[in-house]
Amino acid sequence: MDPAKGSSPTVTQRDQWMVESQVYDIYHLFATIPPNAQSVMLELLRDRHMEFLIKGLTHLGSAFCVLDANRPWLCYWILHSIALLGESVDDEMETNAIDFLNRCQDPNGGYGGGPGQMPHLATTYAAINALITLGGEKSLASINRDKLSNFLRRMKQPSGGFRMHDEGEIDVRACYTAISVASVLNILDDELIQNVGDYIVSCQTYEGGIAGEPGSEAHGGYTYCGLATMILINKVNRLDLPRLLEWVVFRQGKECGFQGRTNKLVDGCYSFWQGGVVALLQKLCFVINKQMASPDSQEESLDGTSYDESCRSGQTDSSNSYPVDFNNIGYRFIKECGAEEHLFHSIALQQYILLCSQEQEGGLRDKPGKRRDFYHTCYCLSGLSLCQYSWSKYPDSPPLPKAVLGPYSNLLEPTHPLFNVVIERYYEAHEFFSKL
Amino acid sequence: MSKHLRPNTAQNSSKQSVERSLSDEFASDLVCGRFSSWTTVMASDYDGEQRRIPLRLRSEWSDVTPVPQDDGPNPVVPIAYTEEFTEVMDYFRAVYFADERSPRALSLTTEAINFNAGNYTVWHFRRLLLESLKADLHSELEFLEDIAKGNSKNYQIWHHRRWVAEKLGPQATNRELEFTKTILSMDAKHYHAWSHRQWVLQALGGWEAELDYCGELLEEDIFNNSAWNQRYFVITRSPILGGLKALRESEVHYTVEAIMVHPENESPWRYLRGLYKGDTSSWVNDPQVASVCLKVLHSKNNHVFALSTLLDLICHGFQPNQEFRDAVDALKTSDFDKQDPDLAGNVCSILERVDPIRANYWVWRKSILSQAA
Numbered sequence: 001m002d003p004a005k006g007s008s009p010t011v012t013q014r015d016q017w018m019v020e021s022q023v024y025d026i027y028h029l030f031a032t033i034p035p036n037a038q039s040v041m042l043e044l045l046r047d048r049h050m051e052f053l054i055k056g057l058t059h060l061g062s063a064f065c066v067l068d069a070n071r072p073w074l075c076y077w078i079l080h081s082i083a084l085l086g087e088s089v090d091d092e093m094e095t096n097a098i099d100f101l102n103r104c105q106d107p108n109g110g111y112g113g114g115p116g117q118m119p120h121l122a123t124t125y126a127a128i129n130a131l132i133t134l135g136g137e138k139s140l141a142s143i144n145r146d147k148l149s150n151f152l153r154r155m156k157q158p159s160g161g162f163r164m165h166d167e168g169e170i171d172v173r174a175c176y177t178a179i180s181v182a183s184v185l186n187i188l189d190d191e192l193i194q195n196v197g198d199y200i201v202s203c204q205t206y207e208g209g210i211a212g213e214p215g216s217e218a219h220g221g222y223t224y225c226g227l228a229t230m231i232l233i234n235k236v237n238r239l240d241l242p243r244l245l246e247w248v249v250f251r252q253g254k255e256c257g258f259q260g261r262t263n264k265l266v267d268g269c270y271s272f273w274q275g276g277v278v279a280l281l282q283k284l285c286f287v288i289n290k291q292m293a294s295p296d297s298q299e300e301s302l303d304g305t306s307y308d309e310s311c312r313s314g315q316t317d318s319s320n321s322y323p324v325d326f327n328n329i330g331y332r333f334i335k336e337c338g339a340e341e342h343l344f345h346s347i348a349l350q351q352y353i354l355l356c357s358q359e360q361e362g363g364l365r366d367k368p369g370k371r372r373d374f375y376h377t378c379y380c381l382s383g384l385s386l387c388q389y390s391w392s393k394y395p396d397s398p399p400l401p402k403a404v405l406g407p408y409s410n411l412l413e414p415t416h417p418l419f420n421v422v423i424e425r426y427y428e429a430h431e432f433f434s435k436l
Numbered sequence: 437m438s439k440h441l442r443p444n445t446a447q448n449s450s451k452q453s454v455e456r457s458l459s460d461e462f463a464s465d466l467v468c469g470r471f472s473s474w475t476t477v478m479a480s481d482y483d484g485e486q487r488r489i490p491l492r493l494r495s496e497w498s499d500v501t502p503v504p505q506d507d508g509p510n511p512v513v514p515i516a517y518t519e520e521f522t523e524v525m526d527y528f529r530a531v532y533f534a535d536e537r538s539p540r541a542l543s544l545t546t547e548a549i550n551f552n553a554g555n556y557t558v559w560h561f562r563r564l565l566l567e568s569l570k571a572d573l574h575s576e577l578e579f580l581e582d583i584a585k586g587n588s589k590n591y592q593i594w595h596h597r598r599w600v601a602e603k604l605g606p607q608a609t610n611r612e613l614e615f616t617k618t619i620l621s622m623d624a625k626h627y628h629a630w631s632h633r634q635w636v637l638q639a640l641g642g643w644e645a646e647l648d649y650c651g652e653l654l655e656e657d658i659f660n661n662s663a664w665n666q667r668y669f670v671i672t673r674s675p676i677l678g679g680l681k682a683l684r685e686s687e688v689h690y691t692v693e694a695i696m697v698h699p700e701n702e703s704p705w706r707y708l709r710g711l712y713k714g715d716t717s718s719w720v721n722d723p724q725v726a727s728v729c730l731k732v733l734h735s736k737n738n739h740v741f742a743l744s745t746l747l748d749l750i751c752h753g754f755q756p757n758q759e760f761r762d763a764v765d766a767l768k769t770s771d772f773d774k775q776d777p778d779l780a781g782n783v784c785s786i787l788e789r790v791d792p793i794r795a796n797y798w799v800w801r802k803s804i805l806s807q808a809a
Contacts, residue, residue, distance in 0.1 A: 012659035206710025262661040
């Protein structure tokens with residue numbers, strides 16, 4: 001570490017400066033134009049995004065052969081984006097989507113990447129979220145919950161992790177997709193939850209964020225998956241939340257967007273993954289405060305107090321003896337515990353999404369210079385929605401105009417921060433599956 | 437690769453753009469996989485005269501009836517598959533549904549993977565075939581290396597590689613370490629490559645040179661957080677180095693030096709904190725930690741991490757002396773409220789001003805201080 005080396009930039013520095021200069025050019029231009037031109041620049045290009053999305057539902061070029069094992073994902077990315085925009089697809093398209101996803105459903109439970117493919121947890125998550133987003137009796141009733149439950153149990157490992165598919169890889173993504181699906185379908189129970197908390201805790205790194213596997217590097221996508229899982233299984237207090245929070249707020253950079261890992265480049269999709277982590281943590285301030293008040297208790301072992309209990313009683317009670325209604329955690333998370341702090345710069349993030357991630361022809365992207373795609377469109381819009389409602393006590397109450405950057409018509413539908421489906425569709429699914 | 441494998445490359449440029457747009461970060465991690473390395477693998481030796489022979493014209497496939505995809509009458513997200521892609525997948529479905537464990541089935545999976553390396557069903561079936569046919573696993577590694585040349589950010593490739601290496605056992609150690617090294621020489625933060633390397637070390641061994649390797653990568657790019665993470669992995673898990681406590685002293689020295697060269701580099705700051713994970717009192721009481729904060733504060737430049745570290749130290753019981761108070765005072769500006777008698781509160785206020793993107797966070801941290809008091 002020769003100090004002289006400090007003068008010749010490293011790869012990380014060069015890449016970072018290049019992106020910074022591209023982003024600053026855009027912000028500089030924005031700062032120098034008149035206010036009416038600024039509001040045009042900040043406008044969410046709803047019609048063009050819709051055009052891009054609808055086109056994708058009806059036709060994908062041969063370049064998409066490489067996504068042939070991800071078709072439920074394509075359905076979810078597109079349908080969820082449409083729902084965030086407050087739009088819906090016509091009846092015929094809805095019928096076609098339900099029929100298609102049903103062809104991806106395995107006779108023994110779960111959904112594959114396309115008709116005839118093995119069931120996979122990630123595509124199962126995507127298919128379920130797509131069907132919830134479509135909504136309605138026909139869509140929700142098309143899910144074979146009993147078989148799906150068998151599939152989840154088949155993927156479960158004694159370590160607490162899950163496999164993505166038969167003989168597939170084990171990681172935090174698999175935990176989240178399994179637990180999220182089980183929670184929303186009202187089939188989550190003690191057996192499925194067994195040791196999951198241990199596995200996720202073993203993936204929290206010295207940096208504070210969560211990695212894909214024990215030992216790997218803290219990463220925004222896995223951190224979202226890990227944190228959301230811990231909330232859904234009522235074990236969030238086992239994570240070191242002050243360190244997690246400190247790590248995630250440092251992922252928002254000068255470019256105003258979020259990066260996925262320390263010293264990596266900004267990317268619009270982390271508006272949701274990292275922004276989602278902050279949105280979740282904002283609702284856990286009570287638990288974070290408590291951990292911070294007795295910082296050293298962390299080391300002995302976190303007392304196992306659940307978010308659930310803390311929320312209701314406001315007291316530490318280490319006994320988890322009474323049965324927890326796992327299937328209501330997702331519902332109560334947004335309905336109760338309204339007290340929250342504002343912990344990140346939501347206006348800055350909206351600025352990055354609107355000015356740097358939007359393509360003029362429709363669709364959203366990673367960063368200037370990259371091309372739009374459905375994945376980034378979905379997660380940039382999801383992040384934008386989280387930002388807009390991040391000051392609201394309840395996600396279903398309309399935010400104040402100052403919380404929404406650009407014209408108020410930019411306002412999207414609110415999304416459930418644990419499942420990432422539009423809240424209203426989540427309520428419908430929750431009601432539907434509570435009765436089964 | 438046989439001449440059977442040669443594709444029609446007409447669609448390659450648009451295909452590459454889809455791959456590129458999805459090649460970033462978590463897209464590759466959350467979704468099941470998304471690219472084919474076809475272009476890169478084949479472009480160099482593509483020869484228009486040696487076109488790929490369709491399966492239906494190959495005699496060895498004459499007994500097989502292809503199974504079309506059951507997409508239904510009006511599928512959504514329909515992909516305009518190329519003719520070759522459709523044909524290969526139709527034959528793949530035929531052998532997969534019939535569970536045909538034959539050499540031709542194995543070579544068919546090669547073709548299918550060349551068209552779409554993200555199809556986990558094909559990879560899964562390939563593993564069944566490799567087992568049934570007792571295939572040579574060394575050539576399987578070569579195949580994987582060819583595929584990875586195109587775009588290695590694909591979950592299936594790495595899962596498959598782990599499976600093969602596990603079967604081969606310790607004899608695979610060096611090759612796996614070299615392979616990941618090659619990938620990391622092109623992308624030093626490649627998430628899958630690092631995960632694989634960690635798995636190799638833990639499952640097969642080869643720890644001897646790992647700390648030096650981390651040192652080399654950090655020498656090249658001290659901002660490479662993946663290399664810092666690997667360094668942490670080595671010092672905490674290597675069976676030959678004696679563990680975190682034994683190495684702490686020398687690691688602190690190394691890290692402090694890195695901080696002093698680039699105080700704006702977040703990675704060593706996080707690493708320094710990590711060196712005391714589970715031992716907060718040592719962290720609070722080690723004069724080297726407080727001292728690096730103080731030095732950076734005195735430089736009055738790039739001091740966000742020094743301030744935030746100082747704040748955390750105070751929150752964990754560190755008793756700052758007058759020198760710290762003076763250093764922090766010196767960072768205040770004239771129009772800045774000097775009334776706060778509390779050092780931690782002052783630190784929060786300065787951070788709120790010098791680190792505006794996190795202003796809300798620092799305001800909240802300040803509010804927590806008053807709650808505690």
